[in-house]
Amino acid sequence: MGFYVRPQSLGINSKPLKQDENLRTSICCLCNGGCGLKVSLDQDGKVQAVFGDPDNPYNKGKICAKPMEIVQTLYGPYRVGYPMKKVNDKFERITWDEALELIAQKHNQHIKESGTGSIVGITSKIGGSYSKLAHSIFSELVGMANYGTGPICTDSEVNVRKKIFGNGSSSGPLSDVVRAKILLIVGNNCAQTKVGQFHWILEAKRQGTRVVVIDTRYTETAQVADRFIQIRPGTDGALGMALLKIIIENNLYDQSFIAEHTNGFERLTQAVEPFTLERAADITGIPRNVIEELAQDLASRKPGMLFEGRGIVCVNNAGATIRAFEDLMAILGNVGKPGSGIISHINNHGNIKDLIREKDVVKPDRERSAEALYQAMEEGEIKMVFIAGNPCVNWPDSKRMTKAIQGLDFVVSHTLFLDDSAMLADVILPATHWLEEAGVQSSVHRVLQWKDQVAVIYAEARSGGDLFRQLAEHMGIATSYFPNSPETAWELERTHNKSIEGITMERMRRTPGGVHFPCSENGQEAERLYESGLFSTPSGKVELVENDIAIEYIDMFDSPGNQGVSSEKYPYLLSTNKVASHYHTICQYSNWAWEMEKPYVEIHPQTASEIGVMDGSPIRLETETSSIVLHARVTRTVPRGCLSTQPYFGTRSIYGLLPINSLFPVVADPVGGNLVSKNIMCNAKAEGGQGQ
Amino acid sequence: MISQYAMIVDVSRCIGCNSCIVACKQENGITKGSGWLQVWRKELFRNHLNRYYNPQSCRHCAEPDCVAVCPVGAIHRSEDGLVIHNVERCIGCQVCVATCPHGGMKIMSNGKVGKCSLCNHLLQRGKEPACVSVCPVDARVFGEREVLIREAGLHMTNLISKGISVHLEGAEEKEQTMVLYLVKVVGL
Numbered sequence: 001m002g003f004y005v006r007p008q009s010l011g012i013n014s015k016p017l018k019q020d021e022n023l024r025t026s027i028c029c030l031c032n033g034g035c036g037l038k039v040s041l042d043q044d045g046k047v048q049a050v051f052g053d054p055d056n057p058y059n060k061g062k063i064c065a066k067p068m069e070i071v072q073t074l075y076g077p078y079r080v081g082y083p084m085k086k087v088n089d090k091f092e093r094i095t096w097d098e099a100l101e102l103i104a105q106k107h108n109q110h111i112k113e114s115g116t117g118s119i120v121g122i123t124s125k126i127g128g129s130y131s132k133l134a135h136s137i138f139s140e141l142v143g144m145a146n147y148g149t150g151p152i153c154t155d156s157e158v159n160v161r162k163k164i165f166g167n168g169s170s171s172g173p174l175s176d177v178v179r180a181k182i183l184l185i186v187g188n189n190c191a192q193t194k195v196g197q198f199h200w201i202l203e204a205k206r207q208g209t210r211v212v213v214i215d216t217r218y219t220e221t222a223q224v225a226d227r228f229i230q231i232r233p234g235t236d237g238a239l240g241m242a243l244l245k246i247i248i249e250n251n252l253y254d255q256s257f258i259a260e261h262t263n264g265f266e267r268l269t270q271a272v273e274p275f276t277l278e279r280a281a282d283i284t285g286i287p288r289n290v291i292e293e294l295a296q297d298l299a300s301r302k303p304g305m306l307f308e309g310r311g312i313v314c315v316n317n318a319g320a321t322i323r324a325f326e327d328l329m330a331i332l333g334n335v336g337k338p339g340s341g342i343i344s345h346i347n348n349h350g351n352i353k354d355l356i357r358e359k360d361v362v363k364p365d366r367e368r369s370a371e372a373l374y375q376a377m378e379e380g381e382i383k384m385v386f387i388a389g390n391p392c393v394n395w396p397d398s399k400r401m402t403k404a405i406q407g408l409d410f411v412v413s414h415t416l417f418l419d420d421s422a423m424l425a426d427v428i429l430p431a432t433h434w435l436e437e438a439g440v441q442s443s444v445h446r447v448l449q450w451k452d453q454v455a456v457i458y459a460e461a462r463s464g465g466d467l468f469r470q471l472a473e474h475m476g477i478a479t480s481y482f483p484n485s486p487e488t489a490w491e492l493e494r495t496h497n498k499s500i501e502g503i504t505m506e507r508m509r510r511t512p513g514g515v516h517f518p519c520s521e522n523g524q525e526a527e528r529l530y531e532s533g534l535f536s537t538p539s540g541k542v543e544l545v546e547n548d549i550a551i552e553y554i555d556m557f558d559s560p561g562n563q564g565v566s567s568e569k570y571p572y573l574l575s576t577n578k579v580a581s582h583y584h585t586i587c588q589y590s591n592w593a594w595e596m597e598k599p600y601v602e603i604h605p606q607t608a609s610e611i612g613v614m615d616g617s618p619i620r621l622e623t624e625t626s627s628i629v630l631h632a633r634v635t636r637t638v639p640r641g642c643l644s645t646q647p648y649f650g651t652r653s654i655y656g657l658l659p660i661n662s663l664f665p666v667v668a669d670p671v672g673g674n675l676v677s678k679n680i681m682c683n684a685k686a687e688g689g690q691g692q
Numbered sequence: 693m694i695s696q697y698a699m700i701v702d703v704s705r706c707i708g709c710n711s712c713i714v715a716c717k718q719e720n721g722i723t724k725g726s727g728w729l730q731v732w733r734k735e736l737f738r739n740h741l742n743r744y745y746n747p748q749s750c751r752h753c754a755e756p757d758c759v760a761v762c763p764v765g766a767i768h769r770s771e772d773g774l775v776i777h778n779v780e781r782c783i784g785c786q787v788c789v790a791t792c793p794h795g796g797m798k799i800m801s802n803g804k805v806g807k808c809s810l811c812n813h814l815l816q817r818g819k820e821p822a823c824v825s826v827c828p829v830d831a832r833v834f835g836e837r838e839v840l841i842r843e844a845g846l847h848m849t850n851l852i853s854k855g856i857s858v859h860l861e862g863a864e865e866k867e868q869t870m871v872l873y874l875v876k877v878v879g880l
């Protein structure tokens with residue numbers, strides 16, 4: 001017997017990173033957490049590793065897997081490097097000038113023939129502050145209506161909060177939780193969705209903040225909470241209203257705050273009247289004493305904060321739920337003080353004013369809701385779409401969206417990756433990654449942080465900032481309004497927006513962690529909103545009533561998407577929930593993300609045995625809209641009858657899987673306008689082989 | 693001799709974000725499909741649901757079984773207490789994988805064995821292991837052994853006062869390891 005060699009084993013399968021003393025500082029632009037990063041570059045200026053920035057006061061060097069996954073997505077096989085044109089169903093490389101000329105020509109032609117309403121932008125991934133500004137200038141000059149992240153993520157939250165407080169943004173920074181006595185987390189798994197900033201919540205807990213989590217699933221956030229209250233899906237609004245009733249009836253509210261700073265308290269009192277403990281317990285499945293105790297906790301522990309998540313925003317009865325919980329914070333007087341308020345990843349610093357002369361502004365000649373967008377595309381009312389994002393994966397009824405986009409005359413995709421939506425484009429434009437573009441990034445702590453360009457721009461990629469200026473030029477529009485660099489863009493934005501006037505680039509650069517906004521010209525930064533007691537509503541007060549209605553609770557089964565659906569045919573409920581290794585659809589081009597998180601559907605053991613599946617076996621999920629197959633993960637994380645999966649993945653990715661959004665109908669929350677991606681009635685059955 | 697430095701993995705803190713796994717892969721340039729660190733999701737249902745995440749990697753034992761069983765001497769224990777695996781000597785017999793009581797030896801995609809180096813190259817530069825520096829909930833902490841054990845003791849007293857039974861693995865004389873685990877004792 002001699003030696004034998006296994007050829008495979010000759011390879012070395014680990015190689016430690018070389019020491020890099022010259023790390024560049026940046027800010028992560030993925031989840032609006034605003035984590036500081038340190039980036040290691042190779043000699044060609046390409047990113048080779050990403051670390052957390054220990055000097056950033058907010059994340060203190062802690063990061064999740066997502067920014068590390070960037071390395072693989074940036075230079076992986078899916079990245080788009082050159083402008084391309086579709087010729088006979090194949091993409092051919094063209095020059096930027098050719099591409100811009102073609103788009104400009106089509107754009108002008110459609111405006112002339114069918115009006116400005118025939119062109120829309122679906123632009124959830126437009127780029128950094130430079131690109132966002134150029135995009136908004138372009139849209140104002142040509143009259144392009146845009147659908148950003150709002151319809152699929154934030155609309156209901158922003159719209160309802162705007163009605164109540166006058167501003168859709170969070171009212172307090174996350175870092176305030178250490179000053180709060182109680183933190184109420186509703187439908188939000190921030191342990192997975194704000195990983196790098198989650199230590200604030202743990203620190204608060206250590207210092208005595210009571211952390212209460214209300215969720216349908218036993219999430220990782222619930223795992224660390226002082227109290228986890230498991231609620232029936234879609235019934236959070238009833239719980240909120242019952243809490244309001246208890247607090248009002250027992251005079252536990254902040255009487256002086258209500259007298260001085262609110263309108264409509266009487267109507268609110270009437271609206272919550274029917275929500276007795278018995279009724280709320282009946283609807284939500286939460287024992288009466290638990291609801292009572294929570295109300296007592298909220299009343300006795302002040303200040304308190306609220307952190308809502310997509311679990312109550314991307315649902316078909318979102319409006320009433322968001323209103324109930326935010327009204328609750330208002331009547332407890334938990335607004336505008338340190339350690340109080342509403343935490344959110346929505347941190348708009350306001351729009352520019354008076355930059356474009358009135359005579360140059362073009363308004364889109366038609367307005368449509370996000371729901372109506374599909375039909376307008378299908379009926380040929382829309383001729384051309386400018387895509388910066390991946391609507392064929394992250395908008396509901398993906399198949400319908402795909403078909404609608406296929407039927408258009410002209411589609412442009414400004415994209416990082418050759419994704420499901422880019423495949424449908426007539427012209428593909430390569431976009432820069434946020435590490436390849438300087439700009440300002442906001443964070444969940446209500447701060448703006450400046451980041452320099454770190455990596456060398458990949459191939460011929462261009463930022464939205466450059467693209468829209470150059471496109472305007474090709475279209476024959478005056479380019480004088482456009483900034484020509486991220487630095488000038490910020491200066492322009494700052495000088496045309498009172499709420500950020502004092503936040504210069506130099507100031508952000510020299511302040512670790514960035515500058516809080518609003519920040520006036522004289523340099524006073526405000527850590528939280530409404531500290532003066534003046535609200536941004538027309539009346540200057542918190543509005544507890546809108547159109548004569550305080551809150552109107554509508555059962556999830558009587559709301560859009562479930563109304564009229566047969567409960568015999570579709571006995572279960574389907575939801576999507578985010579995980580730490582992915583962000584929207586842009587991390588799925590990384591091998592690490594693929595290794596960390598494979599598609600699965602969470603199913604309760606009893607439901608699994610009802611339909612005859614075991615852990616790992618395939619399940620066919622059906623809704624009225626479509627059906628797909630996923631593998632079962634049998635777990636008690638989800639309650640019986642509820643199925644839950646991740647909202648990512650597309651056919652043009654490592655996963656090669658039809659996106660779960662294919663299963664959701666195109667319906668919106670009637671109050672806030674958010675498209676729905678949770679709590680939709682579905683059926684589940686064993687797929688193939690045994691169990692059928 | 694056990695090193696004056698140690699790492700504590702606090703299982704009760706882990707939120708299963710997998711940051712440590714990816715940081716380990718990045719720092720050590722580990723090929724696709726392999727890894728030195730794993731995090732297992734555990735669910736127990738007795739009176740109520742008890743779900744936790746169980747990280748698993750080499751614990752750098754004071755008296756490592758893997759060193760004793762390796763037929764080619766590919767694993768040795770260094771003076772500073774690290775258990776070091778020499779991949780070039782490794783023949784991929786995987787006996788150490790079967791022997792290790794902590795699941796610390798991993799089978800790599802090339803058929804050989806791989807294991808945590810405690811980011812020795814970073815330690816030599818005075819830095820902490822990659823998994824420690826990213827962990828967002830401080831479930832992985834590196835520092836002076838005595839200090840860490842003292843702090844873990846306080847944390848344990850706190851947990852025990854709340855009725856949670858915990859145990860620090862790797863601190864006792866007989867079973868000393870450089871990577872200590874603070875684990876919940878789940879009752880029957």
